[in-house]
Amino acid sequence: MTHISDPVSLSDRESATMPGPDIARPRLDSVDMLRGLAIVLMSLDHVREFLSAAQFSPTDVTQTTAALFFTRWVTHFCAPVFVFLAGTGAYLYRRRVHSTSHAAMFLLKRGIWLVVLELTVIRLAWFFNFDYASHSVGQVIWTIGWSMVVMSGLVFLPISAITTIGVLLIAFHNLFDPVSADSFGENWAWLWRFLHAGGMVTPLPGVPVHVAYPLIPWVGVMAVGYGFGPLLRLPRELRRAETLALGIVLTLAFIGLRAANLYGDPTPWTSQPEFSRTVMSFLNLEKYPPSLLFLLMTLGPALIVLAAADRPLGKFGHFLVIYGRVPLFYYVLHLFLIHGLAVAIVYFQSGETPAWLFSFPPGHAGQDSAGNNLGVNLPVLYGIWLAVVVVLYPLCRWFSGVKRRRSDAWLSYF
Numbered sequence: 278m279t280h281i282s283d284p285v286s287l288s289d290r291e292s293a294t295m296p297g298p299d300i301a302r303p304r305l306d307s308v309d310m311l312r313g314l315a316i317v318l319m320s321l322d323h324v325r326e327f328l329s330a331a332q333f334s335p336t337d338v339t340q341t342t343a344a345l346f347f348t349r350w351v352t353h354f355c356a357p358v359f360v361f362l363a364g365t366g367a368y369l370y371r372r373r374v375h376s377t378s379h380a381a382m383f384l385l386k387r388g389i390w391l392v393v394l395e396l397t398v399i400r401l402a403w404f405f406n407f408d409y410a411s412h413s414v415g416q417v418i419w420t421i422g423w424s425m426v427v428m429s430g431l432v433f434l435p436i437s438a439i440t441t442i443g444v445l446l447i448a449f450h451n452l453f454d455p456v457s458a459d460s461f462g463e464n465w466a467w468l469w470r471f472l473h474a475g476g477m478v479t480p481l482p483g484v485p486v487h488v489a490y491p492l493i494p495w496v497g498v499m500a501v502g503y504g505f506g507p508l509l510r511l512p513r514e515l516r517r518a519e520t521l522a523l524g525i526v527l528t529l530a531f532i533g534l535r536a537a538n539l540y541g542d543p544t545p546w547t548s549q550p551e552f553s554r555t556v557m558s559f560l561n562l563e564k565y566p567p568s569l570l571f572l573l574m575t576l577g578p579a580l581i582v583l584a585a586a587d588r589p590l591g592k593f594g595h596f597l598v599i600y601g602r603v604p605l606f607y608y609v610l611h612l613f614l615i616h617g618l619a620v621a622i623v624y625f626q627s628g629e630t631p632a633w634l635f636s637f638p639p640g641h642a643g644q645d646s647a648g649n650n651l652g653v654n655l656p657v658l659y660g661i662w663l664a665v666v667v668v669l670y671p672l673c674r675w676f677s678g679v680k681r682r683r684s685d686a687w688l689s690y691f
Contacts, residue, residue: 304602305509307586308362310594311579313601315358317666320611322352324662327619327634330652338549338557344655346557353564356417357575359604360495363421364443364502365509367428368436372506377432383689384429390690391422394609396486402612405620405635412477412485414637418608420490424499427492436504443500450494451569454543475565487637491566498572517587524580531573535559541570599670602677605691610669618661623651 325335325348333340335349371380395418401407403414431439450473458469458476470476475491508516508523538545546558562571586594600607620634627645634643644650653661680688 305587306590306594306598307583307588308365308509309598309601310586310590311358311583311601312362312604313597313599314582315355315579316600316604316607317597318352319355319608320615320665321659321662322349322355323612323615324658324665325349325352327615328622328652328658328661330650330654332650336557336561338554338561341557343553343557346561348655348658350557350560353562353571354575354579356420356490356564357498357567357572358579359417360421360424360498361502361505361576361579363425364428364499364504365506367425367432367499368503368506369509371432372510381429381432384425384432387690388422388425388429391418391425395419395422398609399612402609402616403637405616409484411636412487415486415488416490418605419488420492420495421499423492424496427496428499428503431500431503436507439500440504443497443502443504446493446497447501447572448569450497450566451541451543473566489565494566494572498567498576513587517584520580520587521584524577524582524584527573527577527580529577531570531577534573535562535570541573542568596670599674599677600666603673603680603691606676607669607673610672611665614665614669615661618665622653626651 329335329345331341331345335341335345338346367380367384370383371377374380374383395415396413399416399418400413404411431442434442453473456469456473458466458474461469467478470478471488471492473491473493475488477485477487479485505523508519510516511519534541535546542562544561544563546555546561549555549558560574562568562574564571590598616634620630623634623645624630627649629645631643631645631651676691680691
């Protein structure tokens, strides 16, 4: 969800002649639209995490409803889109500055900044406390940050090598699923959790961090996003056709591999008593870490949407573009707003502020001291989500204007 390219609407004024490498490229509205759609959908998931009244996991096929399952499922697209487009942005930034060493240093500094941001400001938004001795969580900003640190070294390789590394990491990391972090011993178990398995690590004494987004597959996603970058420099009709073809191939690969139930996700799908639950089982894939099939399922359709959006946008498209140009700004603001709303709503319901509101969300709202379930039903949840999106639009539009008008160095980190 980071925004390291400064690429402006090609829209109707796009030239049919491609500029050479020394000519700056403007932004693609379609890329910003896709990023904006992803960040808006992500806020739906966060409203659900804090306020859903369901007392079970939305992906528990035996208990969930279709509406709740797909409310969760549609937000699976967010993290892969952010990480993939961050890689694409890295490529475009490298082309713009004409210096690999400059791009590498920017990626390194930007990556470290994002990790620090995750463990400070973003942690405060999630937890509403400063109790670092309990734990923190390394999520999407964390993994984008560390992936950028890795990319700061990879950018010195040919683009074909970077793309190949990305494909190999995505395609084969599931082979290592059976490897336990504990098999590396007490001194090195943390590294396997950080790279592949996920779980608790302690980067500083007394400061545990739960790694929800292990690094290896996400570096792969960023690397293939980098390799995708040259497609965006093609004339519009050609890049639309190639993006669409790539999206269709990835989506068909997901369907074929998932149907075979042989490889690509740790949990096979199974036939259920109801057809709808069989469909949910088919689509219920591992995100932590993201399996090969999870990434095919999300990146394939995302590229199809990107191809479809690569044309003059209507009002709704331009509405999403605003969020896509300031995704990190929106991300931070929406977490504070949603968490604050959750505290207010739960207090209104129960007259209490339960402890679970000041720790990492459990995946659904909890209970009050009398054991009564708290939270809201899906229609109300969707209403709150839409209200959050609309309320933050003026601020996002303002900040987008600031970034467009000014060139202060610090703005490149937001």
